[in-house]
Amino acid sequence: KTLETYKNKAVVAAAEIEEVGGRQAIAQEKKHESNAGLEARKTLLQKKQELISQAFDTALNKLCSLPAEQYIDLLARLAANASENGAEQVIFSQEDKEKYGQKIIVSANEMLKNKGKNGQLTVSEKTRPITGGIVLVRGDVEVNAALDELVRMQRDSLSAQVAEVLFQ
Numbered sequence: 001k002t003l004e005t006y007k008n009k010a011v012v013a014a015a016e017i018e019e020v021g022g023r024q025a026i027a028q029e030k031k032h033e034s035n036a037g038l039e040a041r042k043t044l045l046q047k048k049q050e051l052i053s054q055a056f057d058t059a060l061n062k063l064c065s066l067p068a069e070q071y072i073d074l075l076a077r078l079a080a081n082a083s084e085n086g087a088e089q090v091i092f093s094q095e096d097k098e099k100y101g102q103k104i105i106v107s108a109n110e111m112l113k114n115k116g117k118n119g120q121l122t123v124s125e126k127t128r129p130i131t132g133g134i135v136l137v138r139g140d141v142e143v144n145a146a147l148d149e150l151v152r153m154q155r156d157s158l159s160a161q162v163a164e165v166l167f168q
Contacts, residue, residue, distance in 0.1 A: 048167060055162050060151045064132040072100050075134055076107035078145045079121055082136050083108070086118030088143075091135040094127040104134075 066074060079090055090108075092101050101123045109119030121136075128135055132147035 048163065051166055052159055052162050055166065056151055056155055060131065060148055063147050063151070068100070071132075072103050072107060075100065075104045075132075076111060078150075079104060079108035079134055079136065080111035080115070082134075082143045082145045083112060083117070083121060084136075084138060084141075084143075086112045087120045087122075088136040088138040089122050089124040091124040091126050091128050091137060093130050093132065096132065096134075097123065097127050 063074070064071075075096070086109075090101075090105060092104075096104075105121050105123055108121050112119035112121070124137060128146070130146035130148065133150065134145050136143040136145065
């Protein structure tokens, strides 16, 4: 009788172990599925963020590679709009200073005068390592209107719209 009691207890214990093991296996499988789903969503989000970054990089590249006349007009408008008193110095990248600096200043000063403002912007002797655009300097005050900075500032507000266009 004792042997049979032990056999019965062993059968019950084996059934309990099998049941607990089965539940643990199911829980482990669900955990793996959940982790795989989470990883897939993270990868998808990362790829979407990369595409959004590429869209903003493309926009910056297009701004920087506008035809000369349009680029000069863009930077002149930036200078005129960012100017506080019409007498600031304008810092360019080395390339923009050499190619377009004086033309941009002439155009920006004309725009300022048309608005009834003092049109006496000047090209700074200094240059900056900026990706297109300008930096206006008045004493210790600088207004950063570099194109890469302007695109970066717009990124937060436009990312949702860009994502909507890209991922419809």
